[in-house]
Amino acid sequence: MTIDRRTLIAGSLAALPAARALAASGPSETIALWPGEAPGLTNRALAEVVTERSEDPRVPNRAITGTRRPRIEVFRPAKPNGAAMLVIPGGGYSRIVLDREGYELAPWLAERGITAFVLFYRLPAEGWRDPANTPLADAQRAMRLIRARAKEYGIDPQRVGVMGFSAGGHLCADLATRHGRQVYAPADAADRLSARPAIAAPIYPVVSMEPDIAHPGSRTNLIGTDATATMMAEHSPDRQVTKDTPPLFIVHSHDDTVVPVANAIGLHAAARAGGVPCEMHLFEKGGHGYAWGARTAGLPAHLWPELFHLWAKTHRFV
Template sequence: MALDRRTLLSGSLTGLVVTASDGLAASRTTATDADCRGNSEWNRPVAVRPDESLFLWPDDAFDIPVGLAEEMLQRSDDPLASDRIVQNIARPRLDIFRSAQPNGAAVIIAPGGGYRYCVVDKEGYELARLLRDRGTTVYILFYRLPADGWSNGKDVPLADAQRAVRLVRSRAEVDGIDPERIVFTGFSAGGHVAASLLTRFDARVYDPVDIADAAPARPDALVAIYPVVSMDPAIAHIGSRDRLIGANPDAVLNALYSPEQNVRKDMPPLFLLHAEDDDVVPVANSKRLHQAASETGTPVEAHYFEMGGHGFGLMKTAGLPVAIWPELLWNWMGAQKLL
């Protein structure tokens, strides 16, 4: 059945996403705690938990690399501050945080982790809690990692990002969101996932698997926080680059996976945030994307702070001017009429 954008955004997909006969049953499967933590255990309290977890794809959408088994590890020694990571992600998913008084806005968050793992708390659940408490429905995207043995490793993060936007948009009526107020946010390597979606939201990186894939993958706004952007060795985060496209990529690969070289006029509005003293992902990554996007006429709001380093999230900004960044983001979302 062919569906145009008007049909998809009208809410007429409701029946399509809630009945098993329409092919979405597998991608709507709720992930259990055992699925989410693999074989690892931790004894730190975790005060923030999602309301629901949804797998992105039907069970038969792709072959999982042999031996790949997800595990969650706790990095924090502070019993009051959880800092978990998820690695070896075999079944990408969305962890959903629902507001008691939803405002219709939806934010999808891709955490960082150098394309080696995905950070759970610092670049996921912490921001989810803040946005949820202000009325936003939040989806944390735990995407597949390119060096884990996938047959199309270079494109699996982007495929998962596209699928996440399409699935969220197709579920708009079910989740009580506006399908034209979807914000995609990425931190660090998750910022590269976001920036790739910014410029390649319609790239054919996977074959459609169900009716949700008829929905557009272009988000309505995009946020990149201390993002990995360029594959240029002069400013690239080498670990992310090597895991994504290899240690010795040719010029064609470098260009294709450098979002600042693929900007276009139909990109959504962009919000950038970076600390000038970031010694992991140079601020030049954001500045290059800022300049390139601005030259296309894309609305860009960018904030560069003198101090903050890398990976500050929400909890590592105490006493610094960069601590204001969640309010800057919130106000920008309001100005973009996303709230």
């Protein structure tokens, strides 16, 4: 199968109106991750706050803090193909950037038959025991719940992947490399299921916790300012790659001034050294936080979702 740039652009533009229509309608339902209160809460005053940061009312750009009720929101495709993706927005582990990196990509996936689940995860610095593993606990639990409800959504439990952006890309890579690490006490029968993603797509990801290339805000919020070498290694996905890490699809841009491109390069090198199938696209321009939309219109980086979709086909995911 030969796909040229013109075909990719046509496909991307053709899908835009449908994706916008789906985004306007929002998710079809919400699934709470935990029965009752999420485990490990120490800040009883914690309350969710939604801040609208957009200056254009037609283009929402909400940021969420105080996630006390972690959950996944479901975007169902009209014609499900059996694949599902857990979508993890970024925000430096200090907030969740809902629209650009969640509600924008989920409809794009649904338009292609992939059931999308947007993750609202707990933020580590907001008052939780074992803060550095709290986001991973939510990601593991979300994967298991998706598999537990696979029949209800017409999903093949062997075709559940994960995609994350920036700090959400770190959580995506953390799940890909530490999916088998026990970071919470089992809550119900769903926790007997695997949390391993079939594929993982970290997009302009935070990866390393080493001070010279780490994103400072994400690092501080996740592991603090005085983390030991052992702690840094534990929470650097490039240091945690094993033969059980799923195939990786990595995207980054050389002109990213927020998260150094060295993060993606390090993860790619670790995957290659560990024998993990991996594809990486490094774009000359794109900056940071572009997800998929007008921010990269006219640039090759705008086409990364189509490249991901083609790559997923080569792994028989879609």
